[in-house]
Amino acid sequence: MPRPPIPEGKRGEAHASIDKERQATGKKDYWRGICRYRLTGERKPRTAQAYRTSEAKAKRDAAEAADKALKTRKPEYGQKYSSKTTVLELCLSWYERECNTPDGNRGQSIAAFYTEIVKRPGGKKGTVKIEGSELGKMAIGEVRTSHVERHLDPIRHMSEKAYRQRLILVEAFALAARDDAITGNPARESETIERGHKDEPRPFTPEETQRFWEIEAKYFELSPTADKRFMDITRLTYDLLGRPGEALAVIWEDVDLEAGTVAVTGTVVQVGADGKRKVWRQPMPKEDESVRTVKVSAESLAMLKRRWLAVGKPTTGLVFPNKLGNPISATMFRETWVRVLKGTELDWATPKALRKTGMTRISEKYGDKAAQQQGGHAIGSRVTRKHYVPTVRETADFTDALYA
Template identity: 30%
Template sequence: MSRSPLPIGTWGSISTSVERTDDKGKPVAYRSKAKFRDHDGHVRVVSAFGKTKTAAERALQTRLQDRAKTTQSGDLTTMHKINHLLDLWEQRFERLVADGKRSPTSLDTYRRAIKNHVRPALGEYRIGEATTPRIDTVIAKIKTTAGAPTAKTCRAVISGAMKLAVRYGAISVNPVREVDTIESQPKSPPRSLTTEEVTLLRKHLNADDCAVQADLPDLTTFMLATGVRIGEALAVLWSQVDLEAGTVEITHTIVRVKGQGLLRKTTKSRAGQRLLHLPDWALAMLRTRHAAGIRFDDPVFADSLGGFRDPTNVRRSLRTALSPVGATARRDLGLSLRALRRQTGMTRKQVADHLHWPQTRIELIETGRIKVDHQLVATLVTTYGIQLANHHPLLAHVHDAAQPTESDRLAWIRSHALRKTTATALDQAGHTARQIADQLGQAKVSITQDIYMGRQAANPAAAQALQQAFDDPELP
């Protein structure tokens, strides 16, 4: 009966012999060897040398173990660096983007995470060295230094790369699988605008010349009427608007891709492609724009040259329009503080470094786009060698700038708050979560419920329902 072959990646018995002796015949070098069955099925002799028999055998054991790791199937081995694995993962993701199965903006996000966090932390390790404890430590550090959202992105990237390593045969188990999930409280709970705030927002934008020039009043009206994302709103063409039927077709979104510029791409899921009916007040706005003259292949909300607008720039314009300038008093105070800084010959960076503040904070103060109080200004001007209590004109400026204004109530609003407002309004009108998700273009109802519907503090109807359900006149 023939002997069964060695399993792939294993070796037979080790034999050791004297390789070299000195002039007196004393062994000074040993050779250990064993037969090893490689991944291609061929059996080869592997040797190692040592000054003693034990050293030679130990060296051979190490070489055999390394060979077992590096002869697994696929294009990767445990001895490859994680940098190489990340290159392969990026190339695979690029192919998915080219096939339309992944978003190019996701690729940009992942590339930033890889460049700034994953490669510096893990890139030089071998794949076989990427253990669960080591990855867990890296992700925990990223969460501390860069925040939970960035840590979640890095965890997803590392998990995807290690999944690729498993598929290519470099490792047998994804080490990220046992890493703790990243939990964090959102900075702010889902919040939608009240009816009063919507009215105030629309009045505020219509009264702001810069906001009107940026076409924000009509754009916010459209977003409130549809609940679409800002990129989707900017991608709508006139050919997709039916003023007679009162509908708009949502099929694309505008994104900026590094190296490619602005792109009009299909929505990220099939649920995002939808036909929406418009309320009369939104139709009136669109009819007014239509009457001014349009071309059917032009965007509804075009830039000054008739092309597509950058969502990032539009968000910035909205933030600027809603920044808590409130009154000229804050702007005047900012100009006074800037003049005092320049008198000292200090730059914003020098002031920020001295106070351990972000440099942007100095800029916001000097442009009047941050609410200030007595303590904040006192701390700042101390750097300029000024005691606020002794500077009466500046004290008066601070007093005026610290007064609340009506527009302060709008400073928290971002473009997604409009989307949440639409969802909450539909919720309060009795629409189901599925109907609202379809309006927003979301495949998962749970996301609509958890993120986009404003939570009501109280439900008076619940007491009435329970009253009717369990009231028993026979009980006291």
Template identity: 30%
Template sequence: MGRPPLAVGTHGTIRFVKLAKGYRAKARYRGYDGVVRDLSRSGASKTKAERELKSAIASELQTPTGGDITGRSRFREVAERWLAWQERRVADGERATGTLDNYRSMLNNHVLSAFGELRVSEVTVPRLDRFFPVVRQKASAAHARTARAVVGGVLRYAVRHGALTTNPIREIEPIEGGSRKKARALSPDERRSWLAQLELDPRAVGKDLPDLTRFLMATGVRIGEALALYWEDVDLDAGTVAIAWTVVRVRGEGLRRTDPKSESGERLLALPTWAVDMLRLRWKTAQAENRAPDSPVFPDTYGGLRDPSNTRRALREARGSEGFAWVTSHVFRKTAATIMDEAGLSARVIADQLGHARPSLTQDVYMGRGAVSTDAATALENVL
């Protein structure tokens, strides 16, 4: 006999996970819409983590639901509701902030101009069949696939709320071709030239890009994870950093730290010695400025969390239109992975460093994971 379902408005057993510093409390709760969701919060002690989690659950249960969606609802209105739901998923660590940015961009640049004023019941298979080839022709096959995912998500949301009985996107053929361009890694000479270019650019220095770039290459973390790092997550004596958060922007709330999108995203990373030295210097500066341990290692100009989107824009401005015009924040992650691969580290070790769940089923079964890899730190000594 299975366990009885959670009563509406209640939560299940609270579980705890030991972090490098503190604890993470996790539980499932059932909202007033009947949906069971996972939620987690962290704190310096079990008691504080539990208190933060209970407060978050109480806040979620107070969130009112919107009005009903019907077949006569405008596609634009349903898309706004769907996007708000996706924002909550990002805040809960279920969806990557980059994915949300792509969805929003696709809606604004392509989808809403085609379907925004139609009623959802008017978004038919023939209309969809005419739309996706246009996106492919104007942009690319990859854009057309993203458009298909976005439109399908909005219509699936309408089905879930009873506005439609079936999702017409299911009748649309998959969009083939246009393989995704892979990120390129910086060569040793390019790494030196890139850092030299940043150091000579007063605006890049003012936006703290040289040290941020060094940290990204020293760890291979995502830019949102780097900007979410607090000093309390750094152990300079052990030479490690605990990666347990990412920065996202939530509508109506601003920037906040939230769980990574998977448990594999929570990891303890050993640092190369040059990166430890860099962080020691930054910590001395932070102490001189009376910044608390629960403050960002890479803050904005006011000492608070830094916006990943604005930071990516700053990197684009700093790279210029020639030479490094191809460089994005993901290039530094690719660079770290390439250095570790060339050093002969296993795919499992590299996946653990990057926070990937599973490089393959075979490697999951036959290789251990989760340990702090000093081999990765040794390999990354050669970044600079």
């Protein structure tokens, strides 16, 4: 009669028999106890054994050895995870993997994901994170799609937050599925989160662009103690069609004064991989396509030469360091931007207006491909039209054909 199968995470009954070889050699512990057990995530059972001086002791200790193995040993088929791994443990493991994967998420992205997994000390009460949630406490083998839906439902109105948490869960459960800890991905079948609709991009008009430079110059003329580097940063940001963090991250190794070019090779981010505030230069921009070399205007080139001479013709280091030699934070840049435009007709604009304006002007003259090349977008990317360059809709005028 075949032995009954042992369920995952369980053991069978212990048995004992005399080991005749040990008995023949005169050893007193010739009773051999064995107990079969099966780790969660494994297909075949294992065997625990114990040699003792009596049948009862051999059976007892073999059973205890099997119980201990079930609690402490990791399965071979699921080398890292088992169906008893909690959702929080799985998500933290996914996060650690992303941090250590060269082609994984960029620093600012992975930090944003971390803040959706772990609760911050002193954070707002009632904020939905994976840590502390009912879903986070569940064993992954028990999770069904309905559990994921119940977790996401209270935050669906916060589309970006819900989008991130669903993405974390989908990718984390995929890790467990590839490790044979679970047979499917319950998060993948959950309802897709649509990210919030954004208004049509609003760049500066040519007149507003000129007005911006005038407002900026007047502000610093009337504020002698204000940091005039802001004007240099905005000019370079406009030429690069850059994100503010990209201009702040330019180093002298990126600048070719003879050729009049600047390479975009990094960005300044304000969070570390642990989700805590930390201003640092990330040695890569937001996307791979964002690495580019741009011919800058005569004004920006003159500014760079002036700064280069003023600091002793350096060959390395940040072009715009703070007093300690560290990167200027994008937050400080935005705060200055708000002060410059406060109370003016352009106070609706954010620092992204420079990038939108530059991409729109180039697109109008040379097409989207040229704007994408200088702005660091993938050629053909829909992001250009969705977020930076407004769509021009021509008026249909073929009425004459209707009444011909």
